Amino acid sequence: MSVKDYIRERFFPHIWCPGCGHGIVLNSFLRAVEQLKINKNKIVITSGIGCSARISGYVDFHSLHTIHGRALAFATGLKLSKPKLKIIVPMGDGDALAIGGNHFIHAARRNIDVTAIIMNNRIYGMTGGQYSPLSGLNIKASTAPFLTIENDFNIVELAKAAGASFVARTTTYHVLEAVTLLKKAIKHKGFSVIEILSQCPTYFGRKNKKGDACSMLELYKKNTGKIGSKKLNNNPDLIKRGIFVNNNKPEYCEEYEKIIQKAATAAAIRQI
Amino acid sequence: MARLKLKEHLINQDWCKGCGICVHFCPKKVLKLNAMERVEVLNPENCICCKFCELRCPDLAIEVLTTQDGKHD
Amino acid sequence: MTSKIKFVHGNEACVRGALYAGVNFFAGYPITPSTEIAEILSQKLPEQGDKFIQMEDEIASMCAIIGASLTGHKVMTATSGPGFSLKQEALGYACMAEIPCVIVNVQRGGPSTGNPTHVSQGDVNQARWGTHGDHSIIALTASNHQDIFETTVNAFNFAETYRTPVILLFDETICHMREKLIIPRKNDIPIVNRFRTSLKKHVDYHPYLPREDGRLPMSDFGDVHRYNVTGLFHDMWGFPSNNPKIVQELLHHINDKIENSIHEITKYKEHYLENAEYILISYGSSARSAIHMAKNRTQRGEKIGVLELQSLWPFPHALVREKCSKAKAVLVVEMNMGQILNQVKLALGDSKNVFLANRIDGNLITPTNIKALLRVIQGRGV
Structure with missing residues (x-):
């Protein structure tokens, strides 16, 4: 098998701009699935709206392209109704954390066995480069001509606080790491979050003078450090990469099975 | 583990959008963008089969075919 | 079972x-x-x-x-x-x-x-x-x-x-x-x-x-x-x-x-509708008041019937037209400001004999409320 066996080739070349990080995320994701050898019929990819969401149409799994911000709510219905499915939810930063922020924290709180891939390009690309909740301070965007004054979320800290049982971060530069972390996230039982910093050269890069896609990838290389690395120890202000949370908390669908047992017992007692 | 040997770079120029990521990050300067801003193989003999061009390609346009112990990888 | x-x-x-x-x-x-x-x-x-x-x-x-x-x-x-x-x-x-x-x-x-x-x-x-x-x-x-x-x-x-x-x-x-x-x-x-x-x-x-x-x-x-x-x-x-x-x-x-x-x-029910001169069109809880009123008046010899709608969308315009073709007047009994009334008017074209009997104050419309309006329409005063 090659990654081509996992895509719907007739829709390529895809709609993303030249050098878009989302294509690299797709690339890493396909390799992760290929290496895990999961039956294609067992995977549902559920996305919302935005550049990131288009990933669902390109992959040869069951694909559910939904409405803006709500993919995790659809995913919850899919997973709870058919727990043997593997549910993957690729999201953009606006999709996941602005309009979809509530669903994100509640999916994490429930620890439902869904994998959320947050492709963080710090901008709304599909609509033309407006600032997002991940843009952070002093960023130029088409709705922030005088630079942003809003703080950004720290996705990792938010996911941790909300109760996700697997939380990781990587970038589109660190592709081998991305494949490894995606595999771990997908295999993890419980709500897994993987943030992948993903360049948007067209809007974020151009408006903020970050150069082309290659320059943006160089920045990911320079400005991030792997947890436990010497580089990070010497420069603790770098953006951390790696696994931040990995624990075995009770998973929602498994806990629900216990509810069914309890309910059946209670019903049986009533019959007596 | 036996070292990988290059068989060929499969480049899908219909999918390539010419972002240049593969060219920029190739440690051995194997690839180049042509006049049409599509990737081409310049120095295949220098390829060390690290496959970073394939892995980082946002367009799924490159595949590095390799052999190992005479077998296809 | x-x-x-x-x-x-x-x-x-x-x-x-x-x-x-x-x-x-x-x-x-x-x-x-x-x-x-x-x-x-x-x-x-x-x-x-x-x-x-x-x-x-x-x-x-x-x-x-x-x-x-x-x-x-x-x-x-x-x-x-x-x-x-x-x-x-x-x-x-x-x-x-x-x-x-x-x-x-x-x-x-x-x-x-x-x-x-x-x-x-x-x-x-x-x-x-x-x-x-x-x-x-x-x-x-x-x-x-x-x-x-x-x-x-x-x-x-x-x-x-x-x-x-x-x-x-x-x-x-x-x-x-x-x-x-x-x-x-x-x-x-x-x-x-x-x-x-x-x-x-x-x-x-x-x-x-x-x-x-x-x-x-x-x-x-x-x-x-x-x-x-x-x-x-x-x-x-x-x-x-x-x-x-x-x-x-x-x-x-x-x-x-x-x-x-x-x-x-389309699902509907007819109550005292045959030969009715005045037709009440209603649904949900307001239909209960309409039916109650129609029953009382019918027992006194008046010709008042109810077309109770059980499907609102798609709206059954043809059904309403058919059932109301001979009515002297049609009263739409509902608890809003005329949402089904508008559909009934659409169905009946000539809207001068279509009236709204409604209540929007949070209380159930009563048979008395409907009766009062009907009497006015009939020219009998309240």
Whole structure:
């Protein structure tokens, strides 16, 4: 098998701009699935709206392209109704954390066995480069001509606080790491979050003078450090990469099975 | 583990959008963008089969075919 | 299984109907006056091995049931006005992606928070046009518990038959009132189950290609056919398309499949309608007052009948025209500012003999309220 066996080739070349990080995320994701050898019929990819969401149409799994911000709510219905499915939810930063922020924290709180891939390009690309909740301070965007004054979320800290049982971060530069972390996230039982910093050269890069896609990838290389690395120890202000949370908390669908047992017992007692 | 040997770079120029990521990050300067801003193989003999061009390609346009112990990888 | 006689509130009648129809997934969010539906299902569904989830809001509830429908389940959510507003975008998604699901709206006063514990029928037009874009919709209602039960079963049947969301518009008064309900025996009411494709693996399955009879066989997510579901305009495989021909055909299809089936969908009851000179058109709890009034007056020799609508959308214009052709005057009895009145006027063309008997103050319209207006119309004074 090659990654081509996992895509719907007739829709390529895809709609993303030249050098878009989302294509690299797709690339890493396909390799992760290929290496895990999961039956294609067992995977549902559920996305919302935005550049990131288009990933669902390109992959040869069951694909559910939904409405803006709500993919995790659809995913919850899919997973709870058919727990043997593997549910993957690729999201953009606006999709996941602005309009979809509530669903994100509640999916994490429930620890439902869904994998959320947050492709963080710090901008709304599909609509033309407006600032997002991940843009952070002093960023130029088409709705922030005088630079942003809003703080950004720290996705990792938010996911941790909300109760996700697997939380990781990587970038589109660190592709081998991305494949490894995606595999771990997908295999993890419980709500897994993987943030992948993903360049948007067209809007974020151009408006903020970050150069082309290659320059943006160089920045990911320079400005991030792997947890436990010497580089990070010497420069603790770098953006951390790696696994931040990995624990075995009770998973929602498994806990629900216990509810069914309890309910059946209670019903049986009533019959007596 | 036996070292990988290059068989060929499969480049899908219909999918390539010419972002240049593969060219920029190739440690051995194997690839180049042509006049049409599509990737081409310049120095295949220098390829060390690290496959970073394939892995980082946002367009799924490159595949590095390799052999190992005479077998296809 | 034998019939069972119950003394229940309307929300429970709805739950009983849903269970009879085969509901096996519910997602909801607490909101008065519909909450009892969620409460009862949180017990009943796990008892039978099925799933109940309380989501983080009404939007999420609507999305969750769509997801669960795609894995082959019969799904429902229940809410009231404010929650119904929140569900609208996902409701439109279900129309576009043709996902069977049932949405209960136990109506309360509005707009906004309105009056959670008082009655209103103010969401009739919202049920029709609440979500954006051209679409058709099925909305049903009922005026007593037996009818709530049967209407709920019908809602599931229509959802499966037409691959569409179906809205149940109930009233606070009925859903919080207790009365007798006879649970029908198994098979007394026919049940429509999920119509699945018989195509085998590797055979090209078209999730959005209607058969000659207009029906679209489904395939469960997780089964052998991997296809795409989207809220974008899409082709017969479910993949996005902006081909004008495909777009137009899709819009025609999602509208025509319902509008062309209006005879199968339309449900109504006649009360003292034969030879009636004055016709009251009503639905839900206001129909109870209308029926009560008509019964009293008929016993005194007056010719007053009631056309009780049990399906509001698609609106049965032809039926109204037929039934009211000989009436001296038509009174639409409803608890809003004339939402069904407008449809009746549309149906009857000449609107000078069509009147609104309404009440919008949070109290149930009474037979006396209706009688007073009728006397004025009759030229008899109050």
